[in-house]
Amino acid sequence: MALPETVVMTAAQVQDFIEQVFEQATHIRIEETAPGSARCRLAFDNRHLRPGGTISGPAMFQLADCALYAMILGTLGPVALAVTTNLNINFLRKPGPRDLVAECRALKFGARLVIGEVSLYSDGDPELVAHATGTYSIPPR
Structure with missing residues (x-):
């Protein structure tokens, strides 16, 4: 499937x-x-911290999953029943106590499956804190 131009x-x-x-x-x-990309932000909040003062893995995982979904919605429109079929995340370094930013891009946009990657950063820091790849299943229209 070709990505739309707008x-x-x-x-x-x-x-x-x-x-x-x-x-x-x-x-x-x-x-x-x-088309084929999205940028999302998780505002820093103490409720996202784990022992040791770092943002928790589940909070980062949710941000990555939401970024993939936002990319699909922005590209296809409101597809409520698109579902995550796979999401892998590598935690690379401890994020700082500030907002987390997710940058997502499509790797493959098929008729039934979308594969994307998400790079997570602490706001204002160019070093990756986590990298995720995921697959979404798109229901037939």
């Missing part, structure tokens, strides 16, 4: 959609969508 859902539209259908992810901000 975004189907803006970042604001994706944010609104996620707030309607996935209340558990409303603390993640969708900053940007483009």
